[in-house]
Amino acid sequence: xxxxxxxxxxxAQSTPQGPGALALIRLTxxxxxxxxxxxxxxxxxxxISEQGSHSVHYGTFVTVHREPIDHALFIKMDAPRTxxxxxxxxxxxxxxxxxxxxxxxxxxxxxxxxxxxxxxxxLAVLNKxxxxxxxxxxxELIHAASLAHVKSALKQLGGSFSAWxxxxxxxxxxxxxxxxxxxxxxxxxxxxxxxxxxTHLDDLVHDIxxxxxxxDAQTQLKEGFRIALIGAVNAGKSSLFxxxxxxxxxxxxxxxxxxxxxxxxxxxxxxxFWTLIDTAGIRSTNDLIExxxxxxxxxxxxxxxxxxxxxxxxxxxxxxxxxxYNTFYETYNAKIxxxxxxxxxxxxxxxxxxxxxxxxxxxxxIDTLVGFIEKKISALCQNHDVPFLVNxxxxxxxxxxxxxxxxxxxxxxxxxxxxxxxxxxxxxxxxQLSENSGKTVNHKMMDRVFxxxxxxx
Numbered sequence: 256x257x258x259x260x261x262x263x264x265x266x267a268q269s270t271p272q273g274p275g276a277l278a279l280i281r282l283t284x285x286x287x288x289x290x291x292x293x294x295x296x297x298x299x300x301x302x303i304s305e306q307g308s309h310s311v312h313y314g315t316f317v318t319v320h321r322e323p324i325d326h327a328l329f330i331k332m333d334a335p336r337t338x339x340x341x342x343x344x345x346x347x348x349x350x351x352x353x354x355x356x357x358x359x360x361x362x363x364x365x366x367x368x369x370x371x372x373x374x375x376x377x378l379a380v381l382n383k384x385x386x387x388x389x390x391x392x393x394x395e396l397i398h399a400a401s402l403a404h405v406k407s408a409l410k411q412l413g414g415s416f417s418a419w420x421x422x423x424x425x426x427x428x429x430x431x432x433x434x435x436x437x438x439x440x441x442x443x444x445x446x447x448x449x450x451x452x453x454t455h456l457d458d459l460v461h462d463i464x465x466x467x468x469x470x471d472a473q474t475q476l477k478e479g480f481r482i483a484l485i486g487a488v489n490a491g492k493s494s495l496f497x498x499x500x501x502x503x504x505x506x507x508x509x510x511x512x513x514x515x516x517x518x519x520x521x522x523x524x525x526x527x528f529w530t531l532i533d534t535a536g537i538r539s540t541n542d543l544i545e546x547x548x549x550x551x552x553x554x555x556x557x558x559x560x561x562x563x564x565x566x567x568x569x570x571x572x573x574x575x576x577x578x579x580y581n582t583f584y585e586t587y588n589a590k591i592x593x594x595x596x597x598x599x600x601x602x603x604x605x606x607x608x609x610x611x612x613x614x615x616x617x618x619x620x621i622d623t624l625v626g627f628i629e630k631k632i633s634a635l636c637q638n639h640d641v642p643f644l645v646n647x648x649x650x651x652x653x654x655x656x657x658x659x660x661x662x663x664x665x666x667x668x669x670x671x672x673x674x675x676x677x678x679x680x681x682x683x684x685x686x687q688l689s690e691n692s693g694k695t696v697n698h699k700m701m702d703r704v705f706x707x708x709x710x711x712x
Contacts, residue, residue, distance in 0.1 A: 264290055265370035265378075266362045268355050275350035280358055282367060283343040283375060288331065290365050291344050294358075295329060303344070308333035316348065316358055319365075324357045325349055339375055340382030386692055388417045391646060400479050402526025403636060416649070419466075420692050423459065427685050430455050434678040449672055456664050463657045470650050479521070479528030480632050483555045485583060486565030487576050488536025491596040494615035495565060496520075496533040499625060517551050525629060532559065537579050556583060561631050562591045563624075568598035568612065592627055652691045659684050 264284035270277070282291065288304035295303065297314040306312060310331050316324045327348040337343040348354055363369065376393055379385045385393075392411035399405040411417075433452050484492040500520050518533040534552035556562055564583055566572075572580070584591055593610035599617055611627055613620025663680050666673060 264362075264367040265374055266359060266367040267370040267375070268359070269345075270350065272352060272355070273350070274352075278348055278350035278355050280346040280348065280355065280362075281343065281375065282346075282362060283337065283339045283341045283378065284367075285341060286366075287342045287344055290362065290367060291329065293365050294361050295327075297329075303329060303331050306331050308336065316346070316361070318357065318361055324361070325354045335382070338384065339378040340384050341378065386414075386417050388420065388649070388692055389414060391648070392416075395646070400528050417692065420688065423462075424685065424688060426455065426459060427681060427688070430459075431678060431681045431685070434674050434681060448674075449667055452677070453664065453667050456660055456667065460657055460660050460664070463653050463660075467650065467653060467657075479530055480560040480635065481530045481532060481555075481558055482561045482563065482628060483532040483534060483552075483559035484563045484565055485534055485552055485556050486536065486563075486594075487567060487572065487579075490536065490565045490567040491615050492536070492563075492565045493518075493533050495563065495594065495596060495613075495621075495624075496531055498615050498618060498621055500531055517555055524625075527632065529628075529632075537576075556587055559587075560590060560635060561628060562587055563594045563628075564591050566593065566595045568595045590631070592624075592631060594624060648691075652688070656684055656688065659687075 264282055264287050266280065266282045269279045269281050272278075292302045292304050295314045295316050297303070297312055301312070303312065308331065312329045312331065314327065314329060316327050318324060325348045327346050330345040330347075332343040332345070334340060334342045346358065348358060359369070373390075376385070376390045380387055380390050389412050392408050395408040396405060396412060399408055430452060433448060433455070436448065484496055486492050496518070500522060517535075520531050522529050522531065532555050534555050537552055562583070564580065566580070584593075595610060595612045596615055598612040599614045599619075611620060611624050613624050615621070659680065663677055663684075666677050666680070
């Protein structure tokens, strides 16, 4: 990447391309104010370069031939009080591809260049405006799939996980100091260094394992919740699916076995995405296609966060059906809500056995069912109550660090402890942690992180 450190001016459209009301184009780098003065005409022949920092100006963007392209707003921000740490201009114009392309082409003509994916944020990291973990939080924030995900990403952008990593670094430094003291003063001081070191190591491993356990739960926070409707053929699963969804997405018919494949649809509820999953009815069949659908029903039950186990209240189940239902309930009891559909008389929630009676046909008891799903999801969300998110890269970092600490613990259990070797390994862990958090510049690590970013961020 040429001129990465701000010796050139980079430019990109930060809003999505395509027709729209407004677009935002961002420029940053040394000499950006002089460049923009060549491209715009402000009232009373003012120049952007002569205006105060963090000021907004209305004017006309013009081509190299001084032909108007668009009337726009120009925000001037002086270094170092900017996102990247360099002088910055943000242009708000009409979001027409011919306008935005003409603006970009003009800026490039005067010496700017198109930014690479994530380059603005990369500059912010290099200029110590953010660390690498905070930079990743920006990407999380942009792609957040729930309100809870947004809130956690904002906390992480504020430095919550970076602060946790900082505490870990301080504790590793304390350990390193103890280790160095142990082989420098062990013959002069009557101090039980080894037990003190092992206690610190055990505490560190425990804290890392606590964060590891949250990873799977946080995947739900990022991706939303999967709600599978499982039950016998013709129990009304598709009708319930449609009524919760609010539109006729699945085919409903009195002939048993209408649904032969998995049908998914997504709705937003209370700040989360719900993925509703309609499945094939479970029964014994010789139809190979239907049997494949039933196999997929079992797969979806395993993947689901919540299962609506749908019973047909209008008839008595066969022994085989009852056996299948019992298998599902015994296997997935914690995430099951029993739903007695086609109950046109009793519309209530039974707290005794966590079941609900409803009628999709009469649209009765549905609000209560939805409320019970929300209650189930609320209970799941309690697992997300940590001030930061852990992505796959963070998880690998923590697992690698835990394994390295485990090796150090083994060294400390030897009859004659090689304190110099313990010190060396602790130092290596600190270096690796610093590189992964971005405190120490590692361009290969940064390349991997910013490869997923969009241009303009």
